[in-house]
Amino acid sequence: MGIAEYIIYGFSVATQPENLFYCFVGVFIGTLIGVLPGIGPTGAMSLLLPVTFHISPVGAIIMLAGIYYGCQYGGSITSILVNIPGEASTVITCLDGYEMAKKGKAGIALGVSTIGSFIAGTLSIFGLMFLAFPIAKFALKFGPPEYFSLVCMGLVILTFLTRGSMLKALMMALIGLFIGLIGLDPFTARPRFTFGFKELMDGVGIVPLVMGLFGVSEILINLEEELTREIYRTQIAGLYRSLKEWVSAKWAIIRGSIVGFIVGILPGGGAVLASFVAYAVEKRFSSTPEKFGTGLIEGVAAPESANNAAAQSSLIPLLSLGIPSNVVMAVLYGGLLIHNIQPGPLLLKEHPDVFWGLVMSMYVGNIMLLLLNLPLIGIWVRLLRIPYKYLFPIVLLFCIVGVYSLNNSIFEIYLMVFFGFVGYLMRKFGFEAAPLVMAYVLSPLLESSFRQSLSLSGGSFSIFFSKPISLSFMAVALFLLLFQIFSAIKKGRMHKSSF
Amino acid sequence: MERHNLYSSSLLLAMASLICYKAYRIGLGRPDNPGEGFAPFWISFVLALLSAYLLFGSYLKVMKGRGGPIGVATWRKPVYLLFLLFLYAFLLRFLGFLAVTFLLMLFLLYSFGGESLRKSLLFSVLISFIFYFLFARGLQLPLPTGLIWDYLKPG
Structure with missing residues (x-):
């Protein structure tokens, strides 16, 4: 089949009534989660993983992906109107979005954010369609040494791009690698580090881990201080008007889309980093950079376009290489595995319905979001008035039921609470959870490819440096690691923010 | 730090x-x-x-005196919630989903949310039943019914 046939086939899968319904559920929940600060796409996707057991693999993946890109749309509403980002990727939108709202331009800001997100999302899907195939074809040449080097490079880039200390990110990645090894050894089937719990024979589940680290710990942190939300009472008008202002933001939208698309593919990239980079790039391109932060439409258009472009381009490494580029993709990876679908180069050949159905559903989802967001902004804003004291018990209960329903096991609840405690301590002590989860997901692949490589080479480590593809991945990883170490030594503050 | x-x-x-x-x-x-x-x-x-x-x-x-203090005053509520969650998981098998969820919701809203007892009771009953019917009846999820109720059954 040629690409045109695949596109038609994908549309036929995505527009099946069942899949349309799951797409709508996904983008609706995504927008809702994006609007309500606290849960985030990672927690929401983990929460719904058990629900997907009862539906088809294609429907499940369409719904989970819908949550992610739906979140990017929803998060901007809170950033603009409340100055509280509903989602980490919309933090930067607060700067100009909220200022625009204060000037009575909330409608224009919301409008440009939605339209920009739609354009960026659509452009990104084009990129995904045309890039995934060649990358997957290239990845078919990969053997165990290449996969080991690729994962190593991914983990180093992830810690390199981390917001806080690189040293701490590395430590978290190592802990994630260790947690991923708990359970039966894949080669000898002997239990490792199960501490006598038979429930740990299959390893630590991704859902209790993610729900604990992100969902429960977020609630624990929020309990420390009363969360006060003041919605800026402004007339939300001009959503469809002010075409002149929208046109003035067209280059910001295009630049944001390109930046978002590129950053989304990078390991450790994703929507959060994309929005920050796009804002910085836009400031560079602007003739009035000093006006950024005072309510400039470009300051809303660029990051909002970038986070949507990144949300969709980050599917490329996951679907074509089987390597999740960020923590949300790691959860999606878990979702695919639950349905016995192995992400990677063979996915496009073995499960074209999943790949093309998902890609085409994103077009449909973007249109749904456009229709859902512009007319319903008033309703989303009203949701923000739900007091946190009513919201957090419900979120907590969703987490409990979601985790329990995985294996109908109370042990999973204990595990989630334990990781909630760990996540809380990590936040208090300045450690990020994302490298831990990413490393946890990649750990089995890293170990099996490492052991297979050594068996192939008769115990020689040179196998990782003798094959050209593996060597180039290793070279990038080593370069980034050494670059970071030397620059930190130069600055003389190794364990401060730079390293 | x-x-x-x-x-x-x-x-x-x-x-x-x-x-x-x-x-x-x-x-x-x-x-x-x-x-x-x-x-x-x-x-x-x-x-x-x-x-x-x-x-x-x-x-x-x-x-060198650049440590900075560790504030423990804010830790009270999170630690209390963690204790409640462990207790919830422990009691779930014995008391069942409905009863334990009701108790947890009541504690959360009354002691954390500072809501009145009447409102807290109403909210807890409502949420517990909504979740029970949604998951146990709607999605056929086998939520724990509670060993103690089986034990107390006559005969």
């Missing part, structure tokens, strides 16, 4: 050393045939090195 780093790195160093020891006991194997303990050993070994580095750096800074 230096004092935070001092405590967290000490904890991580201890944990990494323990894993190292356990992994060594499990068996490292040979380079051409690595054993089950090989990967955990080297992962924890590198973690121990990094933790020791962070510990040493933080210790020097704390000694």
Whole structure:
């Protein structure tokens, strides 16, 4: 089949009534989660993983992906109107979005954010369609040494791009690698580090881990201080008007889309980093950079376009290489595995319905979001008035039921609470959870490819440096690691923010 | 943050050393045939090195009086909630989903939310039943019914 046939086939899968319904559920929940600060796409996707057991693999993946890109749309509403980002990727939108709202331009800001997100999302899907195939074809040449080097490079880039200390990110990645090894050894089937719990024979589940680290710990942190939300009472008008202002933001939208698309593919990239980079790039391109932060439409258009472009381009490494580029993709990876679908180069050949159905559903989802967001902004804003004291018990209960329903096991609840405690301590002590989860997901692949490589080479480590593809991945990883170490030594503050 | 780093790195160093020891006991194997303990050993070994580095750096800074205090006053509510969640998981098997969820919701809204007892009771009953009917009846999820109720049944 040629690409045109695949596109038609994908549309036929995505527009099946069942899949349309799951797409709508996904983008609706995504927008809702994006609007309500606290849960985030990672927690929401983990929460719904058990629900997907009862539906088809294609429907499940369409719904989970819908949550992610739906979140990017929803998060901007809170950033603009409340100055509280509903989602980490919309933090930067607060700067100009909220200022625009204060000037009575909330409608224009919301409008440009939605339209920009739609354009960026659509452009990104084009990129995904045309890039995934060649990358997957290239990845078919990969053997165990290449996969080991690729994962190593991914983990180093992830810690390199981390917001806080690189040293701490590395430590978290190592802990994630260790947690991923708990359970039966894949080669000898002997239990490792199960501490006598038979429930740990299959390893630590991704859902209790993610729900604990992100969902429960977020609630624990929020309990420390009363969360006060003041919605800026402004007339939300001009959503469809002010075409002149929208046109003035067209280059910001295009630049944001390109930046978002590129950053989304990078390991450790994703929507959060994309929005920050796009804002910085836009400031560079602007003739009035000093006006950024005072309510400039470009300051809303660029990051909002970038986070949507990144949300969709980050599917490329996951679907074509089987390597999740960020923590949300790691959860999606878990979702695919639950349905016995192995992400990677063979996915496009073995499960074209999943790949093309998902890609085409994103077009449909973007249109749904456009229709859902512009007319319903008033309703989303009203949701923000739900007091946190009513919201957090419900979120907590969703987490409990979601985790329990995985294996109908109370042990999973204990595990989630334990990781909630760990996540809380990590936040208090300045450690990020994302490298831990990413490393946890990649750990089995890293170990099996490492052991297979050594068996192939008769115990020689040179196998990782003798094959050209593996060597180039290793070279990038080593370069980034050494670059970071030397620059930190130069600055003389190794364990401060730079390293 | 230096004092935070001092405590967290000490904890991580201890944990990494323990894993190292356990992994060594499990068996490292040979380079051409690595054993089950090989990967955990080297992962924890590198973690121990990094933790020791962070510990040493933080210790020097704390000694120079750049530690900063650790505020424990804000920890009360989160620790209380964690205790409640562990208790919830423990009681779930015995009292069943409906009863334990009702109690948890009541505690959360009354003691954390500062809501009146009447409103808290109403909210807790409502939420418990909505969740029960949604998941146990709607999605056919076998939520625990409670051993104690089976025990108390006549006959």
